[in-house]
Amino acid sequence: MEQTWRWWGPKDIISLAHVRQTGATGIVTALHDIPAGEVWTKEAIMERKRFIEDAPDLGLRWSVVESLPVAEPIKIGEGDLTELFDNYRESLRNLGACGVDTVCYNFMPVLDWARTDLAAPVAGGGRGLRFNQHEFAAFDCYILRRSGAEADYSEDVLRRAKVWFQSSDEEVRAKLLSNIMAGLPGAFDRYDVEGLKVILGRFKNVSTERLRENLKRFLDEVVPTAEEAGVRMAIHPDDPPWGLLGLPRIVGNEDDLAFIVGAHDSLSNGLTFCTGSLGANPKNDLPAMAARFAGRVNFVHLRNVTKDPDGSFAEAEHLGGDVDMVGVVSALLQEQKRRKDAGDPRWRLPFRPDHGHELLDDIGKPTHPGYPAIGRLRGLAEIRGVMTAVSQLQGLPV
Template identity: 75%
Template sequence: MEQTWRWWGPKDIITLAHVRQTGAAGIVNALHEVPAGEVWTREAIQARKDFIEQDKSLGLRWSVVESLPVHEAIKIGTGDLKPLFDNYRTSLRNLAACGIHNVCYNFMPVLDWTRTDIASPVPGGGRALKFNAFEYAAFDVFMLERDGAEADHAPEVLARAKAWFDASTQADRDRLLANIMAGLPGAFDRYDIPSLRTILARFKDVSAERLRENLGRFLEEVMPTCDEVGIRMGIHPDDPPRPLLGLPRIVSSEDHLAAVLALHPSRNNGLTFCTGSLGARPGNDLPAMAARFADRIHFVHLRNVSKEPDGSFMEADHLGGDVDLVAVVQVLLREQKRRKEAGLADWRLPFRPDHGHELLDDVGKPTHPGYPAIGRLRGLAEVRGVMTAVAQLEGLPL
């Protein structure tokens, strides 16, 4: 499998030379400075591609776009959406013209991945991302004061939430809001409480069924362009895979993934298979899901989580946690062999070590939450070892 690394652009304190030292050769990147809904110009794409590939001794290439964002208006499904669809199609054509053909995107309303603690301690002094159900409930019920929020939380979680809120300082509440906003990757759409209430109100009539219909419309609009220029689109699962702040989630379970793929028959309508996101939902069998949807997986995020009965979860070591990552890797390597034997030129699946603990010298450095160098390096090394062993034992191509 192609070893890739999410790199945040020229201002990332983790340099391209550092990335090469990890063993990765594929770069996962996006033009985060461009607001959602605007065109990624061919000139801007080519400039970023040239920057990534300028030092030939590194042997790097821009392998995957993560993400080409979908404007919130498309998810809501109202108003004149034609300019937004036109811009998205233009961006896809421009990416293809620059030789980039793998695009990750998500259809999560308002928020991207969501955590309540971005520096939860791990043994030895490292730090990890965590979703505490009671802190999320405290935010939803007592800070956001969303109508009907109490009904979405178990009584014991609400009790802990009230205790946390009553004992919290304004600094605690500000930190919780900042943590919840930390998953938004670009420079735009950071919400305070009033603005978050405003955007949530725009989604008040968007049920799961309607959101799925709006995703179907989006796919109908962009898939012909993908087929024309050879772009593979992989939708990222919901993170966490549960309704959030009253917002529906439609990419959280095996049935959800099947429904997404049924919305459009193009083989380019596919998945970003994220073991951490899907692994946080009880009942999801990740190896079985990978096997069922193997031929529609375009990109892979490999990480692990440890779940708690109340809905909380902690980002675990890549080979720790609840997900059988070895079994998932076996499925993916077998799928690679099938693609190679079928004569597909792009038979290698790109994957990246998703998230990682802050460890050693990375603790406290201004990296993006979940994206320190050493924790991801550790994850990549562990996963690389698993892949090498499985490939040798089963005679599979790496």
């Protein structure tokens, strides 16, 4: 599997030289300065590609786009979408022409990943990301004051949410909003409470069924172009994999993935297999899902979570959580062998260590939440060890 690293562009405090020191050779990045819905020009793509690849001693390549964002009106199914679809198709053509041929995207309404604590303590003084169900409920019910929000939470969670809210002050509440908004990377908008109410209002008539219809329409519009451009798309699962703030989410379980891959029988309509996002759903059997959908996996995020009975979860050590990482890696290495034996020139699956704990002297550095260097380096090294062991024991290409 191709070892890659998410890099936030030329202003990232983790340099390309640092990335190469981790052992990664593939870069996962995006043109975050271009707003969702606008065209990625060949000139802009090549400028970033040259920046990554023009240092021959590093031997890096731009392996994966993460993400080419889908504009909110497409998810809503709102208004005349002709220009947005045209722009997305043009961006895919330009990426393919520039040799950047794997595109990760998501279809999560409003929020990308959501956490309530960006610095939850871990053993030895490190810090990690955590989603506390009662804190999110406190935000939803008492700060946002969304109508009908109480119906989405258990009595116990609501009780603890009320206690949390009553004991908090404005500074703590503002910090919670900031933490929840931190999952919107790059050029995406952040919302205050009133702004969040406005964008949620635009989704008020979008049910689970309608959001699925809108995703199907998106795939109908763009997958044929991706095929022509030689681009393999990879939808990212919802994080967490259930509805938030009254918004439906449709990429969170085995049935959802089956619907998506069934929408177009094409490797250009593929998946990002994220063990952290899917792993937060206690009903998901990750090794079984990896085996079932391996033929349509185009990109892999490997991280781990520990889950609580109330729906809360914490991001764990890469080999230390609830997810059977060895089982997942084994299924994906088996798929690599199948692709190689079939003569697929792009048989190696790109993967990256997703998120990581703040450890050692990374603690407190201004990295993107979840993306410190040392924690991800540790995760990459651990997964590299699993890959090496599995490949040797089973005779699989790594």
